Amino acid sequence: MTESFREVVALHPHPTAVDRDALLRCIEECLDCATSCGACADACLGEDEAEELTACIRHCLDCADTCDATRRVVIRQTAADLGVIRALVQACATACAACAEECRRHAHHHAHCRVCAEVCGRCREACEGLLAALP
Amino acid sequence: MTESFREVVALHPHPTAVDRDALLRCIEECLDCATSCGACADACLGEDEAEELTACIRHCLDCADTCDATRRVVIRQTAADLGVIRALVQACATACAACAEECRRHAHHHAHCRVCAEVCGRCREACEGLLAALP
Amino acid sequence: MTESFREVVALHPHPTAVDRDALLRCIEECLDCATSCGACADACLGEDEAEELTACIRHCLDCADTCDATRRVVIRQTAADLGVIRALVQACATACAACAEECRRHAHHHAHCRVCAEVCGRCREACEGLLAALP
Amino acid sequence: MTESFREVVALHPHPTAVDRDALLRCIEECLDCATSCGACADACLGEDEAEELTACIRHCLDCADTCDATRRVVIRQTAADLGVIRALVQACATACAACAEECRRHAHHHAHCRVCAEVCGRCREACEGLLAALP
Numbered sequence: 001m002t003e004s005f006r007e008v009v010a011l012h013p014h015p016t017a018v019d020r021d022a023l024l025r026c027i028e029e030c031l032d033c034a035t036s037c038g039a040c041a042d043a044c045l046g047e048d049e050a051e052e053l054t055a056c057i058r059h060c061l062d063c064a065d066t067c068d069a070t071r072r073v074v075i076r077q078t079a080a081d082l083g084v085i086r087a088l089v090q091a092c093a094t095a096c097a098a099c100a101e102e103c104r105r106h107a108h109h110h111a112h113c114r115v116c117a118e119v120c121g122r123c124r125e126a127c128e129g130l131l132a133a134l135p
Numbered sequence: 136m137t138e139s140f141r142e143v144v145a146l147h148p149h150p151t152a153v154d155r156d157a158l159l160r161c162i163e164e165c166l167d168c169a170t171s172c173g174a175c176a177d178a179c180l181g182e183d184e185a186e187e188l189t190a191c192i193r194h195c196l197d198c199a200d201t202c203d204a205t206r207r208v209v210i211r212q213t214a215a216d217l218g219v220i221r222a223l224v225q226a227c228a229t230a231c232a233a234c235a236e237e238c239r240r241h242a243h244h245h246a247h248c249r250v251c252a253e254v255c256g257r258c259r260e261a262c263e264g265l266l267a268a269l270p
Numbered sequence: 271m272t273e274s275f276r277e278v279v280a281l282h283p284h285p286t287a288v289d290r291d292a293l294l295r296c297i298e299e300c301l302d303c304a305t306s307c308g309a310c311a312d313a314c315l316g317e318d319e320a321e322e323l324t325a326c327i328r329h330c331l332d333c334a335d336t337c338d339a340t341r342r343v344v345i346r347q348t349a350a351d352l353g354v355i356r357a358l359v360q361a362c363a364t365a366c367a368a369c370a371e372e373c374r375r376h377a378h379h380h381a382h383c384r385v386c387a388e389v390c391g392r393c394r395e396a397c398e399g400l401l402a403a404l405p
Numbered sequence: 406m407t408e409s410f411r412e413v414v415a416l417h418p419h420p421t422a423v424d425r426d427a428l429l430r431c432i433e434e435c436l437d438c439a440t441s442c443g444a445c446a447d448a449c450l451g452e453d454e455a456e457e458l459t460a461c462i463r464h465c466l467d468c469a470d471t472c473d474a475t476r477r478v479v480i481r482q483t484a485a486d487l488g489v490i491r492a493l494v495q496a497c498a499t500a501c502a503a504c505a506e507e508c509r510r511h512a513h514h515h516a517h518c519r520v521c522a523e524v525c526g527r528c529r530e531a532c533e534g535l536l537a538a539l540p
Contacts, residue, residue, distance in 0.1 A: 001406070001408060001433035001434075001436065001437060002433070002434070002437050002524065002527065003406060003437060004437055004441050004520050004521075004523065004524040005437055005440035005441040005443075005444050005524075007517075007520045008441045008444040008445050008448065008517045008520050008521055008524075009444050011448060011515075011516045011517040011520065012444070012447070012448045012451060012517065013448060013451045013452050013453075014451050027440065028406035028407070029406075029407070031406065031436050031440060032406060032407045032408060032409055032410055035410035035432065035436065035476065035480060036409050036410040036413045038410075038476075038477055038480050038481070039410050039413040039414050039417070039480050039481075040413050042328075042417070042480065042481040042482060042483050043413065043416060043417045043418060043482075043483075045324055045327060045328065045483045046324070046417060046418045046419050046482065046483035047418050048321075048418075050320060050321050050324065051318075051320050051321060054213060054214055054315055054316070054320065055214035057315060058211060058213050058214040058215070058216075058312075058315065059214075059216065059219075061207075061211065061331075062208045062211070062216070062219055064477075065204045065207045065208055066204055066208065066219075066223060068204065068473060069200045069201055069203065069204035071440065071443075072196075072200045072443055072469075073197045073200055073201065075440060075443050075444050075447065076193060076196065076197070076443070076444075076447040077447060077448075077451065078189060078193055078447050078448075078450045078451035079189055079190035079193040079194075080193070081193075081194065081197070081233050083229055083233060084194075084197055084201075084226075084229055084230045084233050087225060087226035087229040087230070088201060088226040088229075088230070090222060090226070091219075091222035091223040091225070091226040094218055094219055094222040094223075095219045095222070095223070098216050098218060098219050110416075111416045112412075112413045112416040112417065115409050115412045115413050115416065116409075116413055118409065119407065119409040119410075119413075122407065136271070136273060136298035136299075136301065136302060137298070137299070137302045137389065137392065138271060138302060139302055139306050139385050139386075139388065139389040140302055140305035140306040140308075140309050140389075142382075142385045143306045143309040143310050143313065143382045143385050143386055143389075144309050146313060146380075146381045146382040146385065147309070147312070147313045147316060147382065148313060148316045148317050148318075149316050162305065163271035163272070164271075164272070166271065166301050166305060167271060167272045167273060167274055167275055170275035170297065170301060170341065170345060171274050171275040171278045173275075173341075173342055173345050173346070174275050174278040174279050174282070174345050174346075175278050177282070177345065177346040177347060177348050177463075178278065178281060178282045178283060178347075178348075180348045180459055180462060180463070181282060181283045181284050181347065181348035181459070182283050183283075183456075185455060185456050185459065186453075186455050186456065189450055189451070189455065192450060193447075193450065196466075199342075203338060206305065206308075207308055207334075210305065210308050210309050210312065211308070211309075211312040212312060212313075212316065213312050213313075213315045213316035245281075246281045247277075247278045247281040247282065250274050250277045250278050250281065251274075251278055253274065254272065254274040254275075254278075257272065324483060324484055325484035328481060328483050328484040328485070328486075329484075329486065329489075331477075331481065332478045332481070332486070332489055335474045335477045335478055336474055336478070336489075336493060338474065339470045339471055339473065339474035342466075342470045343467045343470055343471065346463060346466065346467070348459060348463050349459055349460035349463040349464075350463070351463075351464065351467070351503050353499055353503060354464075354467055354471075354496075354499055354500045354503050357495060357496035357499040357500070358471060358496040358499075358500070360492060360496070361489075361492035361493040361495070361496040364488055364489055364492040364493075365489045365492070365493070368486050368488060368489050
């Protein structure tokens with residue numbers, strides 16, 4: 001896909017002191033994770049045994065909401081508040097870890113859960129990477 | 136305004152063990168806070184000296200995104216993950232506290248900032264109230 | 271609930287020419303509808319026969335996403351683009367009408383669907399009221 | 406960036422009859438556009454002459470909110486309502502066209518606006534492509 005947002009982030013008049021690579025990796029993984037979780041919740045809902053996937057749907061919806069909010073906040077470089085960013089990225093890592101764990105339970109029966117668990121795992125790592133890069 | 140969501144929450148087939156009043160208060164304040172912050176960011180943007188309100192706009196946008204995500208997650212009662220809820224409500228309290236502090240700086244010059252600071256303060260309290268009520 | 275956002279909207283330095291009552295009613299109903307739909311999707315997911323409520327869950331999720339985006343856009347009074355507002359409020363009315371229709375099918379078995387259908391109907395009316403009030 | 410969501414979409418138990426390529430292109434461009442618009446609004450806010458960019462910030466915020474909602478809705482394949490999808494994708498095309506036009510006005514002075522105008526143009530085309538592909 002096109003990734004013009006990388007360019008827009010780089011063209012900010014007063015770029016953040018936060019490590020650019022860690023920032024962009026967190027944004028990218030939040031995008032893929034929010035979208036994959038939205039698609040996985042929907043795929044689970046379409047399965048014949050959807051009632052066994054109730055917790056998985058719930059985790060995916062929570063994770064998508066948290067990733068979307070986190071991506072929206074961390075991309076802003078003007079007048080950043082590191083305390084707010086830290087708390088939200090930490091919450092995002094928590095949501096991703098919980099969703100990855102639940103999706104893994106269904107990975108053998110549902111390939112969409114297997115893929116989603118992997119994305120959630122990567123997004124958790126990207127969040128932790130950004131947390132480690134914050135001053 | 137109508138508050139039918141209170142009824143829908145009460146009609147859930149398997150209501151959460153979390154204290155209903157603390158839950159609803161958090162949802163209500165997140166609704167008012169997300170909406171007030173969105174309106175305050177927009178009012179700041181419309182002021183003649185918008186450049187002095189840059190940090191205020193930024194805080195309001197962050198707070199609105201965090202409140203919307205938090206409200207979406209905490210209203211779900213099916214298969215709740217308390218660790219995820221706790222981390223996100225904590226992040227929301229942090230965003231509200233930071234936004235209240237910044238809005239208060241402009242309260243004497245801009246009445247919308249004064250009102251917004253009050254809403255953010257109430258939402259932070261409601262988030263802390265829910266955190267205290269979680270098992 | 272507190273409705274401080276009404277005050278913040280009224281304190282905008284350059285208020286919109288759009289009828290204030292129609293605007294606020296649309297915002298309020300979008301808030302109640304997005305939240306009620308989120309709660310109804312979750313209640314449906316928690317029902318024993320969730321598989322019969324698949325379409326209802328889908329409609330509620332779509333309606334919540336559309337109402338949240340619509341409320342975020344219409345509350346902004348600075349540099350408003352009526353063409354954008356019109357298209358989005360129209361889409362919101364469409365989503366509300368479709369969700370109301372689907373929820374009504376389940377109203378006799380599930381009280382949360384009955385209440386949600388009513389909110390969606392009111393939100394559709396508020397959207398149509400705002401459309402009629404646009405210059 | 407990783408694009409696991411493409412895989413999750415493909416693994417849905419009952420894939421939509423809608424053309425997969427048109428669907429995925431719309432999702433991808435909505436992701437890039439929402440994120441680029443968020444970053445452009447923030448870059449504009451950080452410029453010294455932010456007051457000349459007020460309309461641009463407003464358009465970017467509206468476009469980001471509309472793209473995020475559209476992407477969330479169109480990725481769902483279970484029990485899709487074509488009327489809702491059509492209205493929302495149409496609103497998204499409208500928001501993208503308006504934002505592209507405003508960003509283009511500032512393209513010579515601000516490279517982030519030039520890039521953002523291009524993304525908005527592509528997203529509008531992707532929305533129109535999906536509209537043309539709907540049955």
